[in-house]
Amino acid sequence: MKFTPEEIIESLDGVQRAEPKPFLYTRINARIAKEESTGFSLILKVISAPAFSLGIAVLIVLINGYFMMKSTDSTIDTSDLSQGIAAEYNQHSLDPYEIPK
Amino acid sequence: MTEQELIIGLKNGEEDAFKALVETRQGIVYNTVLGFLQNPLDAEDVTQDVFIKIFESISQFKGEAALTTWVYRVAVTTALEFIRKKKRKKRFGFISPLFGEENEQTIELPDFHHPGVLLDRREMSAILFKAIKKLPENQQIAFILNKLEGLSYQEVAEIMKLSLSAVESLIHRAKTNLKEILKNFNNL
Numbered sequence: 001m002k003f004t005p006e007e008i009i010e011s012l013d014g015v016q017r018a019e020p021k022p023f024l025y026t027r028i029n030a031r032i033a034k035e036e037s038t039g040f041s042l043i044l045k046v047i048s049a050p051a052f053s054l055g056i057a058v059l060i061v062l063i064n065g066y067f068m069m070k071s072t073d074s075t076i077d078t079s080d081l082s083q084g085i086a087a088e089y090n091q092h093s094l095d096p097y098e099i100p101k
Numbered sequence: 102m103t104e105q106e107l108i109i110g111l112k113n114g115e116e117d118a119f120k121a122l123v124e125t126r127q128g129i130v131y132n133t134v135l136g137f138l139q140n141p142l143d144a145e146d147v148t149q150d151v152f153i154k155i156f157e158s159i160s161q162f163k164g165e166a167a168l169t170t171w172v173y174r175v176a177v178t179t180a181l182e183f184i185r186k187k188k189r190k191k192r193f194g195f196i197s198p199l200f201g202e203e204n205e206q207t208i209e210l211p212d213f214h215h216p217g218v219l220l221d222r223r224e225m226s227a228i229l230f231k232a233i234k235k236l237p238e239n240q241q242i243a244f245i246l247n248k249l250e251g252l253s254y255q256e257v258a259e260i261m262k263l264s265l266s267a268v269e270s271l272i273h274r275a276k277t278n279l280k281e282i283l284k285n286f287n288n289l
Contacts, residue, residue, distance in 0.1 A: 003225050005283035008232070009276060011225035012248045016217030018141075020131040020148055025123040028152050035153075 104168055111159045123152055126169065129250065130176045132217075136245040137180040139213035139230050151179045166259060173250075173260045177242055215249075232282040240275035243268055 046052055102110070102121050110118025130151050135144040154175055162171055212227035233241055239261075246257045247268075258268040 003228070005280040005286075008225045008229050008283050008286075009279055011218065011222040011229055012215075014219065015215060015226075015249060015251075017128050017132045017250075018135050018216045019128050020145055024127050024131075024148065024152075025120050028123060028149050028156075031149055032153060032156065 108159075108162065108164065108168060111155075112162075119152075119156060122155065122168075122172075126172050127152075129169070130172060133173060133176045133245065133250055134180045135215070136233075136249040137177070137184060137241065139234070143183065147180055147183050148176075150183075151176045154179060170256075170259050173246070177246075177260070181238065181242075228283070228286060229279070232279050232286075235282050236275055236278055240271050240278065243271040244275040244279075247272055 102118070107118050107121055111122060127148065131144055131148045134147045134151065135141065138144050138147060151172075155172065158175075162168070166174075213230045214223050214227055215230070218226040233244060236244065242261060243257055246252045246260060247254065252260070254265055254268045254272070257263075257272075258265045261268065263271075
């Protein structure tokens with residue numbers, strides 16, 4: 001090997017800072033403007049916001065709660081139904097264990 | 102413009118403040134990013150990403166550290182994210198043609214020559230940069246910030262949110278590992 005490991009490690013001593021190509025600010029500005037003009041980035045920004053996901057979660061819980069409340073309110077009155085069936089088939093009772101007269 | 106004025110200006114979304122930030126910190130961002138990526142074209146793109154990230158997330162800057170320290174942190178994380186993304190892409194490269202994604206040519210890049218290295222040391226530094234890539238992430242960060250950016254151990258500790266002794270130990274281990282890697286230099 002031409003160089004020792006120590007020499008190689010020291011090769012960065014006194015290194016000058018590298019600079020980007022000129023007009024970096026202009027290029028960054030152009031990129032920001034381009035990104036802002038696309039509606040997709042705006043949608044992504046909205047979707048990725050924590051407030052959005054929290055809002056969606058609350059909405060799901062509320063919808064779930066609404067349907068649960070609705071289902072308990074509208075329990076079918078089975079007595080009316082059984083009487084209707086009994087009348088239709090000339091039965092006085094729908095009890096399967098009742099001995100027919 | 103003082104640092105405080107700059108921070109207030111940035112938080113208010115003032116264009117002048119952002120311009121001042123880019124103009125005063127472009128060198129440190131580009132040089133740091135270049136140290137990790139070792140590719141001037143990628144470094145240019147990632148430098149832009151860093152400033153866009155800063156522009157979008159300046160509200161998160163609480164002023165617990167100096168603005169420059171925070172800029173360094175964003176630069177390091179963005180550069181490492183870029184490397185990870187590139188590695189992932191490489192690993193799953195065989196899948197992308199199935200989904201009709203663009204075929205990126207995987208060209209083996211030539212040795213990286215940092216533009217700030219003295220001419221007579223360029224060959225050695227190219228070998229060093231190859232070896233740096235083989236270091237664990239934390240050692241890479243500490244070594245690049247200290248050697249390439251010329252930051253003190255204390256400054257590196259602030260950027261990495263570590264104790265001074267932890268940074269000393271990281272750089273010591275980085276040098277030991279580099280020596281070991283460089284012994285097998287022919288295999289690099």
